Amino acid sequence: MSKSQISIEFLTTTLVFLSLIGYLLFQLYDFKIAAIDSLNVELTNLELYKVSEILIKDSGHPIHWNPNNVKRIGLAAGFHSKNYLNYTKINYLRIINPSTRDCSNITHYLGSDIIVSMNITKIYPTQQVLFNCTTREIRLGNVSFERYAFSDDNSIVEIKIYGRPKRRV
Amino acid sequence: MAGLKGEFNVVELVIAVSALLISMYVFLSFEHLKTSSWHIIKTTLYYLDLFESLSHAKILDSYVFGERSNLPTVLLGLSINPNRIRIACNCTNETQELIISLFESEINNKKINIDFCLTTIESFNYCIASSDVLVIDILPNDQYINILKKVLDNDIGLLLYADASAFTNNNVLTNIFGISRVATVYSNRNISFSSTLSTYREEIFKNFYEIYKNFYGINLYLQAFTTFILPNCVFNVRGEIKIFNKSYSYSFVVCNSTNVVIDFNRNGNFEGHEYRTVGNRLSFSGFPINVTLKKIARTGIWIKFDKHNLILSDITKNVRINVVDGDRSRVVLNSTDGLPALVTNTTYSRVAWLQNFNHDVSDDKKVVLLSTLIWLSEREIQIPSIFSYIYFDLKDSYFVYKIEVPP
Numbered sequence: 001m002s003k004s005q006i007s008i009e010f011l012t013t014t015l016v017f018l019s020l021i022g023y024l025l026f027q028l029y030d031f032k033i034a035a036i037d038s039l040n041v042e043l044t045n046l047e048l049y050k051v052s053e054i055l056i057k058d059s060g061h062p063i064h065w066n067p068n069n070v071k072r073i074g075l076a077a078g079f080h081s082k083n084y085l086n087y088t089k090i091n092y093l094r095i096i097n098p099s100t101r102d103c104s105n106i107t108h109y110l111g112s113d114i115i116v117s118m119n120i121t122k123i124y125p126t127q128q129v130l131f132n133c134t135t136r137e138i139r140l141g142n143v144s145f146e147r148y149a150f151s152d153d154n155s156i157v158e159i160k161i162y163g164r165p166k167r168r169v
Numbered sequence: 170m171a172g173l174k175g176e177f178n179v180v181e182l183v184i185a186v187s188a189l190l191i192s193m194y195v196f197l198s199f200e201h202l203k204t205s206s207w208h209i210i211k212t213t214l215y216y217l218d219l220f221e222s223l224s225h226a227k228i229l230d231s232y233v234f235g236e237r238s239n240l241p242t243v244l245l246g247l248s249i250n251p252n253r254i255r256i257a258c259n260c261t262n263e264t265q266e267l268i269i270s271l272f273e274s275e276i277n278n279k280k281i282n283i284d285f286c287l288t289t290i291e292s293f294n295y296c297i298a299s300s301d302v303l304v305i306d307i308l309p310n311d312q313y314i315n316i317l318k319k320v321l322d323n324d325i326g327l328l329l330y331a332d333a334s335a336f337t338n339n340n341v342l343t344n345i346f347g348i349s350r351v352a353t354v355y356s357n358r359n360i361s362f363s364s365t366l367s368t369y370r371e372e373i374f375k376n377f378y379e380i381y382k383n384f385y386g387i388n389l390y391l392q393a394f395t396t397f398i399l400p401n402c403v404f405n406v407r408g409e410i411k412i413f414n415k416s417y418s419y420s421f422v423v424c425n426s427t428n429v430v431i432d433f434n435r436n437g438n439f440e441g442h443e444y445r446t447v448g449n450r451l452s453f454s455g456f457p458i459n460v461t462l463k464k465i466a467r468t469g470i471w472i473k474f475d476k477h478n479l480i481l482s483d484i485t486k487n488v489r490i491n492v493v494d495g496d497r498s499r500v501v502l503n504s505t506d507g508l509p510a511l512v513t514n515t516t517y518s519r520v521a522w523l524q525n526f527n528h529d530v531s532d533d534k535k536v537v538l539l540s541t542l543i544w545l546s547e548r549e550i551q552i553p554s555i556f557s558y559i560y561f562d563l564k565d566s567y568f569v570y571k572i573e574v575p576p
Contacts, residue, residue: 009179012179013179013182016182016183016186017186020186020189020190023190024193027193030292030294034294034295034296035295037295038295038299042207045207049210049214056218082221083218083221083222083225084221084225124226126426127426127466128426129467145211146211146215147214147218148215148218148219148222149218149221149222150221150222150223150224150225150226154226156222156223156226
């Protein structure tokens with residue numbers, strides 16, 4: 001074999017090496033897509049959880065806010081009032097965000113841009129929709145979060161938030 | 170090796186590459202990807218919220234200190250059970266829309282939550298691995314049999330929701346679903362729950378019974394989405410009841426939180442019709458099916474099928490499907506001339522084939538689909554039986570509560 005010839009062994013190893021690299025790249029790409037999707041859902045769940053916590057455990061700012069002076073929305077009746085909501089604040093939401101087809105005012109005061117829909121419904125002792133807005137049609141892949149809290153009008157309310165995972169990574 | 174210096178030993182390289190491939194497979198395989206635990210977190214939050222809310226409402230205290238009658242009613246009324254079915258779907262838009270229409274349905278006053286992800290069955294991916302049921306609406310080729318077996322090995326239920334007239338017998342059909350296609354026949358017979366359980370086998374009977382029980386227990390949600398103004402009504406939204414596979418449906422208008430008006434004679438005029446309220450039975454002339462109005466909301470109504478009614482169908486094409494092991498007790502639904510429409514198989518795990526009739530799916534068939542999905546999902550429909558809670562209000566003392574929720 002002359003020096004300039006490529007040996008069959010070299011050719012074989014090169015082919016095996018390239019095949020391996022190709023396989024690994026394909027696997028990594030496949031893995032990355034699935035991992036990114038699931039990570040975005042995880043992040044959306046996390047953000048919705050934080051928003052729901054703020055809604056039911058934080059009184060907002062200022063504490064006794066109204067539609068004219070609100071800086072941050074929180075529905076809790078006061079400090080240390082977790083799961084204890086102020087019914088007046090719930091009703092203020094309709095004034096802050098009068099449109100049922102747009103949640104932008106609510107999302108602005110909550111500091112979250114992933115919310116596509118929010119519903120607050122009195123579920124005990126009677127059923128009554130207290131607030132609802134839907135910016136976008138709720139679709140497959142949207143994440144939902146439901147929380148329950150006592151309202152100071154002696155009722156129990158359900159807060160349901162839908163979020164749309166956005167590509168962040 | 171008697172080669173030149175610097176040359177690779179091919180045998181050693183092949184061994185090294187094989188070892189590398191195997192290790193990469195082990196590390197990159199999706200079954201090792203940890204699935205999300207948000208459903209557990211949400212379940213825990215539901216119960217924490219429940220206890221907090223009940224504590225504030227003084228209902229929990231009054232229950233502990235003597236008023237034994239109130240709490241169970243409140244718990245049921247809250248619809249707080251986090252029943253959650255996670256569905257992976259390799260399916261068309263029509264099937265997706267159908268499954269979406271099942272959202273908000275209830276059983277025992279508890280909402281059946283459905284988590285949904287779209288997938289392919291090219292690999293055992295994250296979507297499938299984290300689901301309770303895999304739904305496919307086309308019969309896969311034999312090349313997918315290993316993936317499907319892996320799905321079943323992981324205790325994930327499998328539903329083939331497909332029109333059997335398009336089936337070509339293959340190993341997936343016979344080995345996984347335990348059925349084979351014999352012939353396409355034409356008939357227009359009613360479909361009902363199979364009444365001939367020829368051989369009593371506890372497991373089979375249990376499977377059959379669970380689907381049967383779910384069917385007659387589910388409150389199907391019918392959304393009302395168009396505005397229709399009626400005098401003296403508050404909600405004024407209109408929806409459709411499509412109980413029978415006819416070309417028409419019956420319109421209803423949600424009047425207020427207690428009343429609904431149904432256009433029984435389908436003349437588009439709701440005036441003169443009596444108001445129907447929760448608990449009323451709705452009878453449609455000419456059809457032996459009755460449904461009960463179970464619940465009314467601003468956005469729609471919930472209906473439940475009364476027991477011992479036939480499920481009607483105007484199917485024009487049925488397919489004669491054979492049960493390969495001859496066990497007819499696996500046939501849950503069939504037409505009156507004996508053509509199966511829903512066949513289960515528990516050889517590997519929970520598997521079912523349900524006939525897809527390829528046109529507007531009526532409400533009764535939606536409930537069949539949901540009943541089957543609940544059966545296939547198996548464990549996740551179970552609710553936690555014991556949950557504890559410490560109530561600490563920074564006051565005089567703290568209370569420790571433990572609640573047992575019956576299944």
